[in-house]
Amino acid sequence: MSLTNQSIYHYVMEQASSITKTWFAIKDGELGSIYSKNTSPSVEKLLTKQHTYTIQTVISAFLEDESIFAGNLEKWANKVAKSRVELGTPVHEVLQALSITRQVIWDSIEQFILEQKNVPTPLILQWSSKFHFTFDLLTNQFTSMYHTFTKQKLHCQEVLIQQLSVPVIPITEAIGVLPLVGDIDSLRAKLILETVPVKCKEEAINHLYIDLSGISSIDTMVLHELMKLTKILSFIGIDATISGLSPDTAQMITTLGISLGNVPTYITLKQALSLQKEPVQKALLKEKPLT
Structure with missing residues (x-):
């Protein structure tokens, strides 16, 4: 396989299912959290789908067309942030789960590097910098949208409370x-x-x-x-x-x-x-x- 950014994209996407399984094995949220080991089947299905989407979003930054990542990032942040707010998941739990995701995806990239053998150090550093910069963008975009959706939720609750506090x-x-x-x-x-x-x-x-x-x-x-x-x-x-x-x-x-x-x-x-x-x-x- 050629040593290009695009080759990393294809390799990681081929490993997406395995990466998600590893993430599920590592994550261990508190009892009652969506990230706990005994979460419901419906939540597990949702997390599996969204985790695969997270991998795709992050690794799409390695494609030649930068607009693909930009579009994926916006859609991902909106969908995942809205989902976590609706589920009442605290932001620190999401960030912890994302931190584990960062690690398992990078482990996959490291495996790719090992399989290729003798990858030049400057190229490894370039990939590392690109990946971690991308993941930082992902985290920042998520927290921004999480804040937006939380404000909207609080506003709706406020309106409801006001209506209930003045019931004609x-x-x-x-x-x-x-x-x-x-x-x-x-x-x-x-x-x-x-x-x-x-x-x-x-x-x-x-x-x-x-x-x-x-x-x-x-x-x-x-x-x-x-x-x-x-x-x-x-x-x-x-x-x-x-x-x-x-x-x-x-x-x-x-x-x-x-x-x-x-x-x-x-x-x-x-x-x-x-x-x-x-x-x-x-x-x-x-x-x-x-x-």
């Missing part, structure tokens, strides 16, 4: 409930002011019951933000009713001189709905199918 629940065609649970800090209060009116308009709600019974503590900031919310709702034609007010909260409102305006208040949501049952019942009757 329609209970009839025109009536909705906003059950607030947990603590309300300045960020969540801002989110409530920004999203609740929009959600109410989207759901065509004209009467919103704001239930505070699930809030762990209510301070002056929370009360002021709730009053802002009721005013904003009134400006767009939506009535508001507040339930879940404890005696301590009611006393705080009185002490601070906070005006609730014309907003009705009740101790429980059940009481609020039962005492205002007429509009609720009318709305329910509108939705009741004819029999």
Whole structure:
């Protein structure tokens, strides 16, 4: 076999299956990791396919057409990084697995050198430099894409958390409930002011019951933000009713001189709905199918 970069490509690709088997034998991730010895058959199948793709991507740098490696690298990084983020694999585990891959591929190249005999030292150094430089590019591209996909995942989770933290629940065609649970800090209060009116308009709600019974503590900031919310709702034609007010909260409102305006208040949501049952019942009757 001729001593060219292309010859290394063909040799390594012929050994790809053996290289992957060696990698599987060496890797030993922690229990629960996709790189553990007792990983599931489906994950093992995925790793086998992706490891072969990793070998092909790295060694394609030895082809004459440099654009082939560039294209392979972009596709590989996107596919593998997205897969690892979706599987929840920590980046340090992936980098460790890649380090083993680097070694087993280079071992194959060394075997090629031994089989050729008397390969000039400058050529060996050239191959070594090219291979390790290429693998560094691979690692850098992976970490960059891993970071991008992680940010996207966190953003989606953030949006979901925000949606769950401000749940406007329609209970009839025109009536909705906003059950607030947990603590309300300045960020969540801002989110409530920004999203609740929009959600109410989207759901065509004209009467919103704001239930505070699930809030762990209510301070002056929370009360002021709730009053802002009721005013904003009134400006767009939506009535508001507040339930879940404890005696301590009611006393705080009185002490601070906070005006609730014309907003009705009740101790429980059940009481609020039962005492205002007429509009609720009318709305329910509108939705009741004819029999």
